[in-house]
Amino acid sequence: MGFFNRIKQSFTKTSDKISEGLNNIFIKKKLDGASLEELEELLIAADIGVKISAQIIEEFSKKKFEKDVEVNEVKKFLAEKITDILKKYEAELQIPKDLQRPYVIEFVGVNGSGKTTTIGKFASSLVAQNNKVMIAACDTFRAAAEAQLEHWAGKAGALFFKGVEKQDPASVAYQAYEKAKAENVNVLLIDTAGRLQNKQGLMEELAKISRTLKKHDAELPDKTILIIDAITGQNGLLQAEVFKEFTKIDGLIITKLDGTAKGGIAVAIAEKFNLPIFAVGVGEGVDDLKTFTAENFANSLIGINHN
Ligand SMILES: Nc1nc2c(ncn2[C@@H]2O[C@H](COP(=O)(O)OP(=O)(O)OP(=O)(O)O)[C@@H](O)[C@H]2O)c(=O)[nH]1
Numbered sequence: 001m002g003f004f005n006r007i008k009q010s011f012t013k014t015s016d017k018i019s020e021g022l023n024n025i026f027i028k029k030k031l032d033g034a035s036l037e038e039l040e041e042l043l044i045a046a047d048i049g050v051k052i053s054a055q056i057i058e059e060f061s062k063k064k065f066e067k068d069v070e071v072n073e074v075k076k077f078l079a080e081k082i083t084d085i086l087k088k089y090e091a092e093l094q095i096p097k098d099l100q101r102p103y104v105i106e107f108v109g110v111n112g113s114g115k116t117t118t119i120g121k122f123a124s125s126l127v128a129q130n131n132k133v134m135i136a137a138c139d140t141f142r143a144a145a146e147a148q149l150e151h152w153a154g155k156a157g158a159l160f161f162k163g164v165e166k167q168d169p170a171s172v173a174y175q176a177y178e179k180a181k182a183e184n185v186n187v188l189l190i191d192t193a194g195r196l197q198n199k200q201g202l203m204e205e206l207a208k209i210s211r212t213l214k215k216h217d218a219e220l221p222d223k224t225i226l227i228i229d230a231i232t233g234q235n236g237l238l239q240a241e242v243f244k245e246f247t248k249i250d251g252l253i254i255t256k257l258d259g260t261a262k263g264g265i266a267v268a269i270a271e272k273f274n275l276p277i278f279a280v281g282v283g284e285g286v287d288d289l290k291t292f293t294a295e296n297f298a299n300s301l302i303g304i305n306h307n
């Protein structure tokens with residue numbers, strides 16, 4: 001299945017909901033207050049957030065209030081607005097070419113958000129682009145977590161580094177960097193244990209990983225990426241807020257867009273925290289990590305078909 005179909009399918013629930021809603025509200029009629037209100041509710045239900053939804057509605061109202069509108073025009077307007085908002089968050093994880101040390105990317109997020117899977121997919125694409133990649137398991141409390149990561153590393157053709165049972169994750173990260181440097185690795189991907197944002201001790205552990213890496217080089221980690229599961233909806237905002245308190249966050253990867261009606265959370269988080277979106281996860285397979293494109297994302301969310 002192609003990406004467009006996949007991402008279209010990803011948003012089927014949202015799209016159906018928005019599209020259906022739109023069809024019910026606008027079968028060529030004058031734009032009135034009641035339909036504007038319904039339209040705003042549809043956007044909020046897709047998790048775009050109250051503030052941004054209100055902005056979009058206000059603009060639409062200015063342009064079209066008491067004028068004739070029909071559904072495709074409404075869809076087009078919404079998709080264009082959302083594209084405009086998201087355009088500045090399009091980003092790609094570029095690995096610097098002439099760096100004389102491993103480029104370190106750390107992945108953080110709440111339990112089950114998709115960190116390990118995302119690392120597996122990403123490692124695979126990096127190896128395909130001729131990078132020498134190492135993956136470090138800093139989830140030392142669950143043997144199954146290491147095994148899952150090792151499996152992905154094997155599949156990707158990446159080196160794998162782990163500590164001993166219950167070793168301090170910060171010390172594993174420190175040693176992994178040493179090893180990566182000795183092996184002339186050019187990208188080191190650090191997997192961390194899932195942690196809920198309300199667990200103070202675990203959040204501090206995250207800060208310690210960054211601090212410890214800095215003993216090697218003040219620039220480290222080069223990038224810290226927050227993985228957000230789109231299904232968590234509005235809670236994603238709280239996650240971003242707390243993770244940012246404990247560690248620098250350079251950008252987002254939004255996962256599980258294939259299984260949710262809540263894709264709009266990407267808009268809400270990127271806008272609130274001014275964070276680029278490095279990629280989106282649209283499935284569990286190795287090829288299911290995709291570059292984030294504002295236009296594709298917006299069209300999918302609103303239910304405008306790609307071909
Ligand atoms: N459908 C779908 N499933 C995904 C996606 N990304 C991850 N998953 C699934 O989500 C589940 C959790 O993914 P993990 O990668 O283990 O998540 P994690 O953040 O490493 O979890 P912890 O280490 O326990 O915190 C797995 O079953 C993955 O296959 C995605 O983009 N789409």
Ligand SMILES: [Mg+2]
Pocket residue numbers: 115116117139145191192193194
């Ligand atoms: Mg994991």
